[in-house]
Amino acid sequence: MLTTSVAIGDDLISIDTAMQRVDAVIRERLASRVALIDQISHYIVNAGGKRIRPRLVLLFAQAFGYEGSARYELAATVEFIHTATLLHDDVVDESSLRRGRSTANALFGNAASVLVGDFLYSRAFQMMVSVNNMRVLSVLADATNTIAEGEVLQLMNMHDPDLAVEDYLRVIRFKTAKLFEASARLGAILGGAHLALEEGCADYGRALGTAFQLVDDLLDYAGNSDELGKNVGDDLREGKPTLPLLVAMARGTAAERQVIRHAIEQGEVERLPEIVGIVRRTGALEATRAAAQAEADVAIERLRDLPHGTAREALLELCVRSVQRSF
Numbered sequence: 001m002l003t004t005s006v007a008i009g010d011d012l013i014s015i016d017t018a019m020q021r022v023d024a025v026i027r028e029r030l031a032s033r034v035a036l037i038d039q040i041s042h043y044i045v046n047a048g049g050k051r052i053r054p055r056l057v058l059l060f061a062q063a064f065g066y067e068g069s070a071r072y073e074l075a076a077t078v079e080f081i082h083t084a085t086l087l088h089d090d091v092v093d094e095s096s097l098r099r100g101r102s103t104a105n106a107l108f109g110n111a112a113s114v115l116v117g118d119f120l121y122s123r124a125f126q127m128m129v130s131v132n133n134m135r136v137l138s139v140l141a142d143a144t145n146t147i148a149e150g151e152v153l154q155l156m157n158m159h160d161p162d163l164a165v166e167d168y169l170r171v172i173r174f175k176t177a178k179l180f181e182a183s184a185r186l187g188a189i190l191g192g193a194h195l196a197l198e199e200g201c202a203d204y205g206r207a208l209g210t211a212f213q214l215v216d217d218l219l220d221y222a223g224n225s226d227e228l229g230k231n232v233g234d235d236l237r238e239g240k241p242t243l244p245l246l247v248a249m250a251r252g253t254a255a256e257r258q259v260i261r262h263a264i265e266q267g268e269v270e271r272l273p274e275i276v277g278i279v280r281r282t283g284a285l286e287a288t289r290a291a292a293q294a295e296a297d298v299a300i301e302r303l304r305d306l307p308h309g310t311a312r313e314a315l316l317e318l319c320v321r322s323v324q325r326s327f
Helices: 015-030 035-045 052-063 070-093 104-108 110-130 134-157 165-190 195-219 243-251 254-266 272-281 284-302 310-324
Strands: 005-008 011-014
Touching (some): 015 035, 015 070, 015 110, 035 110, 052 195, 052 310, 070 104, 070 110, 110 134, 195 243, 195 310, 243 272, 243 284
Antiparallel strands (some): 005 011
16 A cells, blocks of 8 residues: 655655545536436446556645645546546446446446436546646546547457457557646646656556556456456447457467467457466466566656655555556
8 A cells, every 4th residue: 555645745655645636526426417427427436446557646635746626626527537437448348247246237327327427427527627727637638639549449359359459459558648748747837847757757657557457457467356346348248458468379389370460350268268378378367567667667767866755665666566467
């Protein structure tokens, strides 16, 4: 657990206490006169999760000495954007399990999930406007647009076993890493960092987000449903050609390549145990984790000019934990 401190005036509070303040903002901003919005929004937001993106806002703001309340508003804002993408993703992917619980679409239906996702997006924009900072608006508007492009790119890549690794990584950087990048940049903007430092913070977020998603993708072939909080094999069922599969095809025999190709094309999970065996035999899991470590190393290097302190140490720890995690 992260134990760094966040400065507020003359007081010091733990990052957990700071996150409690973010959670209080989330609960307040979720309020709606429409009962179903309240029900679904609270269900998905209270489902848990690592809250990494809000932490990035808080930690980078702290690193540059920012003590204002806007950090809580923006930390909650990025969590709303992230939550909206989860609601939409689960509908597109027809997912039934997330974080160990039934997805909102499984409980409330696709239409309600999509519309509540729209509510969270629009509420996020109300919140970012309240900060009254055009740079903040620009960063978050750009991030939201890029995420949408990434979602469409991923849809286009479904069931394509010939997807190039570069195109796979492009989806990750658009769909997942962009909000990490924006979160880090927001903290730097609040703290008044000069442009070169701000770009370094954004690079950190992008690399960390990429590493995080790479590990997520390998865990689909290395974990179990109880640990992951999702159905193992979901990526294969959805026809997602993730890095473990791409590496396994590049390294496997002709027969093994054909098995994986057919599974990606058809979204076939009946032969999942065999495919997991191929992925493991070819060292694809190790190769994917090594790729994640390379991204984490980039993130660590980008912290070299960040002021030394507890925030910097916590950001370094995030890099380590993101790569080493097993769920």
